[in-house]
Amino acid sequence: MPDSHASAPPGRAPGLPILRVAGVDKTFHASNGPVEALHDINVTIEKGELVCVLGASGCGKSTLLRIIAGFEQATRGSVSVHGIDVDRPGPDRGMVFQDYALFPWLTVRENIEFGPRHRGVPSKAIAQTTGRFLAMVGLATSADRYPHQLSGGMKQRVAIARVLANDAEIVLMDEPFGALDALIRGKLQEDLIEIWQRTKLTIIFVTHSVEEAVLLADQIIVMTAGPGRVDCQINVDLPRPRDVSSPEFNALRRDVTRKLTSHIARSPVGDQPIYRGMDRAALDAAYNNSAAVADSNQWLDQWRSRSDAVRGMPGARLDVAYGPKERTRLDYFSAAPPGAPLFVFLHGGYWQRNSKDMFSFVAEGPRMHGIDVAVVGYTLAPAARLSEIVGEISQALSFLDSNASVFGFDRGAMCVGGWSAGGHLAAMSCGHPGVRGALAISGIFDLEPIALTYINDQLRLDSDEIATLSPARLLRQGMAPLALAVGSDELAELKRQSASFKDIADTLELPVTLQVLPDHHHFSILDELARADGALTRELLRLVARDSQDGRGPP
Amino acid sequence: MSPPTPAARPAGGAPAIAPPAESRPVSCHGAWRRLRGVALASVVPLGLLVFWDLMGRWTGTRLIPPPSDVAVTMWDFAFGGIYDDAFSASLPVHFWKSVQRVYGGFFCAAAVGVPLGMMIGRLPLLRVMLDPTLSLLRPIPVTAWLPLSMIFFGLGPKSAVFLVFLGAFYPILLNTIAGVKSVDPHLFEAAEMLGCHGSQLFRAVVLPAALPSIFTGLRLGASFAWIVIVVGEMTGVPEGLGAVIMDGRTLSRTDLVITGMIIIGIAGFLSDRILIRLNNYFLRWSPHHRA
Numbered sequence: 090m091p092d093s094h095a096s097a098p099p100g101r102a103p104g105l106p107i108l109r110v111a112g113v114d115k116t117f118h119a120s121n122g123p124v125e126a127l128h129d130i131n132v133t134i135e136k137g138e139l140v141c142v143l144g145a146s147g148c149g150k151s152t153l154l155r156i157i158a159g160f161e162q163a164t165r166g167s168v169s170v171h172g173i174d175v176d177r178p179g180p181d182r183g184m185v186f187q188d189y190a191l192f193p194w195l196t197v198r199e200n201i202e203f204g205p206r207h208r209g210v211p212s213k214a215i216a217q218t219t220g221r222f223l224a225m226v227g228l229a230t231s232a233d234r235y236p237h238q239l240s241g242g243m244k245q246r247v248a249i250a251r252v253l254a255n256d257a258e259i260v261l262m263d264e265p266f267g268a269l270d271a272l273i274r275g276k277l278q279e280d281l282i283e284i285w286q287r288t289k290l291t292i293i294f295v296t297h298s299v300e301e302a303v304l305l306a307d308q309i310i311v312m313t314a315g316p317g318r319v320d321c322q323i324n325v326d327l328p329r330p331r332d333v334s335s336p337e338f339n340a341l342r343r344d345v346t347r348k349l350t351s352h353i354a355r356s357p358v359g360d361q362p363i364y365r366g367m368d369r370a371a372l373d374a375a376y377n378n379s380a381a382v383a384d385s386n387q388w389l390d391q392w393r394s395r396s397d398a399v400r401g402m403p404g405a406r407l408d409v410a411y412g413p414k415e416r417t418r419l420d421y422f423s424a425a426p427p428g429a430p431l432f433v434f435l436h437g438g439y440w441q442r443n444s445k446d447m448f449s450f451v452a453e454g455p456r457m458h459g460i461d462v463a464v465v466g467y468t469l470a471p472a473a474r475l476s477e478i479v480g481e482i483s484q485a486l487s488f489l490d491s492n493a494s495v496f497g498f499d500r501g502a503m504c505v506g507g508w509s510a511g512g513h514l515a516a517m518s519c520g521h522p523g524v525r526g527a528l529a530i531s532g533i534f535d536l537e538p539i540a541l542t543y544i545n546d547q548l549r550l551d552s553d554e555i556a557t558l559s560p561a562r563l564l565r566q567g568m569a570p571l572a573l574a575v576g577s578d579e580l581a582e583l584k585r586q587s588a589s590f591k592d593i594a595d596t597l598e599l600p601v602t603l604q605v606l607p608d609h610h611h612f613s614i615l616d617e618l619a620r621a622d623g624a625l626t627r628e629l630l631r632l633v634a635r636d637s638q639d640g641r642g643p644p
Numbered sequence: 645m646s647p648p649t650p651a652a653r654p655a656g657g658a659p660a661i662a663p664p665a666e667s668r669p670v671s672c673h674g675a676w677r678r679l680r681g682v683a684l685a686s687v688v689p690l691g692l693l694v695f696w697d698l699m700g701r702w703t704g705t706r707l708i709p710p711p712s713d714v715a716v717t718m719w720d721f722a723f724g725g726i727y728d729d730a731f732s733a734s735l736p737v738h739f740w741k742s743v744q745r746v747y748g749g750f751f752c753a754a755a756v757g758v759p760l761g762m763m764i765g766r767l768p769l770l771r772v773m774l775d776p777t778l779s780l781l782r783p784i785p786v787t788a789w790l791p792l793s794m795i796f797f798g799l800g801p802k803s804a805v806f807l808v809f810l811g812a813f814y815p816i817l818l819n820t821i822a823g824v825k826s827v828d829p830h831l832f833e834a835a836e837m838l839g840c841h842g843s844q845l846f847r848a849v850v851l852p853a854a855l856p857s858i859f860t861g862l863r864l865g866a867s868f869a870w871i872v873i874v875v876g877e878m879t880g881v882p883e884g885l886g887a888v889i890m891d892g893r894t895l896s897r898t899d900l901v902i903t904g905m906i907i908i909g910i911a912g913f914l915s916d917r918i919l920i921r922l923n924n925y926f927l928r929w930s931p932h933h934r935a
Binding site: 158159160177178179180182183184186188190191192193194195196203204207208235236237251252255 | 833836840
């Protein structure tokens with residue numbers, strides 16, 4: 090090995106870390122506004138470390154690597170090598186790409202010689218270096234083949250030899266073995282560790298495989314998405330060579346997996362980059378289904394007659410202002426006995442000028458069972474942004490909670506329910522201190538796809554709001570039990586959202602249930618709540634049951 | 645599924661994957677195949693000759709000579725000794741003049757088209773500046789330039805070279821641009837991280853990576869050059885295959901016209917074979933681009 094790898098090259102300050110990433114932000118400008126890919130990344134890497142950057146797809150780990158390599162510029166913050174800021178590619182940081190990126194017109198030997206030749210190294214020295222690294226990666230007999238004559242594993246060996254021969258001090262590897270089969274990958278992992286131990290190189294290895302990270306790394310940097318940030322750094326002090334079947338290895342692997350999946354769950358849209366493949370027209374079609382709209386008009390007629398009937402009941406409805414604005418009012422429908430449970434209903438369609446008055450009929454079913462109902466109004470988009478709406482809901486819940494004695498309901502039995510976009514608001518309310526349980530009917534749980542549709546003309550969601558106002562991000566231990574309900578004829582996208590939200594909650598072992606109601610669509614499902622014998626009313630009864638064992642928190 | 649244990653992994657050495665064998669055809673088998681290829685390829689031309697001959701006899705036309713007359717004229721044109729007129733044994737002169745003009749124009753087009761295409765493909769500023777102009781000039785047929793080129797270069801060979809240049813230029817330029825644009829961006833990143841920057845990238849990455857497309861452009865350009873040469877040599881040049889065809893037309897020597905046509909066809913075919921040889925040599929690293 091050249092001595093440059095064994096000791097710090099002269100002229101560089103001793104004691105400085107080989108690589109420091111300080112306060113790096115990265116924002117991409119997409120067609121629908123800026124997307125923050127990385128937020129305040131701070132990483133320090135010492136010489137000779139093998140560091141794995143671990144995270145789900147879309148958490149920005151590759152972007153971070155590309156910023157370190159100099160292929161991308163950080164929006165804010167800096168990357169320094171030996172204390173010297175770098176902002177463009179350089180031979181000190183060699184990149185190994187997942188798709189190899191070998192020059193197909195050059196033989197194996199010429200590919201390895203490419204860097205030294207362009208840096209003006211004398212031919213004799215080049216031949217010597219090339220020969221050594223060809224031998225190190227086990228390709229001495231294939232030196233004169235072209236890349237198309239090599240297997241994937243051999244190509245990746247050439248790519249590794251190429252950066253080694255170029256005197257790289259830091260080797261950046263972007264999921265280098267991701268495209269290889271398990272056997273070849275295992276062999277290359279072993280060889281990489283051997284090369285690393287012989288050369289004392291610093292390696293930053295990006296992967297989404299927990300096992301690979303635990304097998305290779307001195308230190309694992311776990312990243313979390315939306316926007317990408319470093320969540321924690323885990324030191325791996327298992328002895329080498331590591332035995333993947335040992336209990337210690339597997340304990341650590343489970344530990345890291347748990348950390349990783351909890352971050353997946355807390356990221357706003359899980360780890361699914363699913364929307365990136367969907368076009369705007371398809372999403373608009375999914376939300377603006379013309380059949381559903383026709384149903385909606387029909388259904389609106391139905392509720393008008395129903396709500397008249399409800400209003401006809403003397404003394405039943407109380408119109409109360411809970412906040413200073415025009416729409417921050419709620420309708421309180423009292424069931425006879427004091428000390429009844431309270432069901433707080435949050436309507437949806439806040440970008441479609443819906444109002445609380447349209448939804449007063451939902452009070453019917455719960456009231457038959459002696460449950461008080463409060464239908465909450467709030468400021469609509471675009472007059473209010475989603476963050477303000479969430480704030481108003483929280484204000485309404487606090488208002489009700491603190492005035493329980495005035496209204497005459499049981500303070501310990503307040504449940505929140507919401508329909509459609511209100512389902513999103515209800516799920517967000519699960520962490521509110523006064524809430525005992527929540528019901529999300531035909532709920533919307535992912536904001537990212539909404540932000541890509543016409544709906545966002547009214548909502549004006551930005552990436553910050555998407556990141557902070559998604560219910561999946563607020564899921565945590567100690568939240569109130571949440572029941573999800575969707576109609577079997579619901580829009581596929583909304584069914585998917587409920588199912589994936591439930592999956593995330595299951596991963597975290599949180600008290601979330603999901604039921605699919607047969608023969609219901611987006612608009613008809615609310616009728617189920619308005620019926621005394623409806624499935625949703627039963628669900629509500631279960632949530633508010635005072636003697637139930639599953640109150641707040643996990644069992 | 646349990647992860648592979650270290651013991652389960654293959655011990656040492658490169659993965660046991662054999663490279664694709666360099667297939668050297670067995671000579672006897674290869675010769676037979678080549679013969680078969682030639683035989684199959686000759687079926688249609690021979691059939692056309694027979695058809696031509698039969699149609700001539702059947703219609704009794706005197707405007708189109710039979711194949712045998714054309715063969716005699718061709719022999720006379722090449723070697724003389726039959727008619728002993730102005731065209732006898734003049735093939736080498738005419739052929740040589742046409743080759744000079746075709747390759748003169750073609751090499752000029754390649755010398756301008758390839759570097760310009762590489763720069764347009766790589767430099768957005770240049771692309772924005774030149775793209776509209778080029779798109780505007782491209783649909784103008786080469787023949788439409790004939791009067792102007794006679795004003796620019798006068799009557800004579802220079803004008804022909806200019807037209808050949810125009811005909812070959814666009815296919816070469818456009819294919820080069822397309823080739824450069826389609827280079828895998830990772831290759832540029834790989835080159836930069838290995839210490840190859842700026843203008844070095846053109847020689848080290850852009851040119852070789854775009855070479856398959858450039859060769860496509862060169863082959864198209866060369867075939868256009870042979871097409872355009874007849875037009876180019878209409879304009880008062882005394883020698884050249886195009887001039888022979890025009891003379892044949894003026895003198896009502898249809899046998900001479902057909903002779904000129906066949907020779908241009910053969911010349912274009914041979915020039916393409918040369919380019920294919922070069923293509924296969926320079927693109928030996930890419931099995932997809934073998935022609």
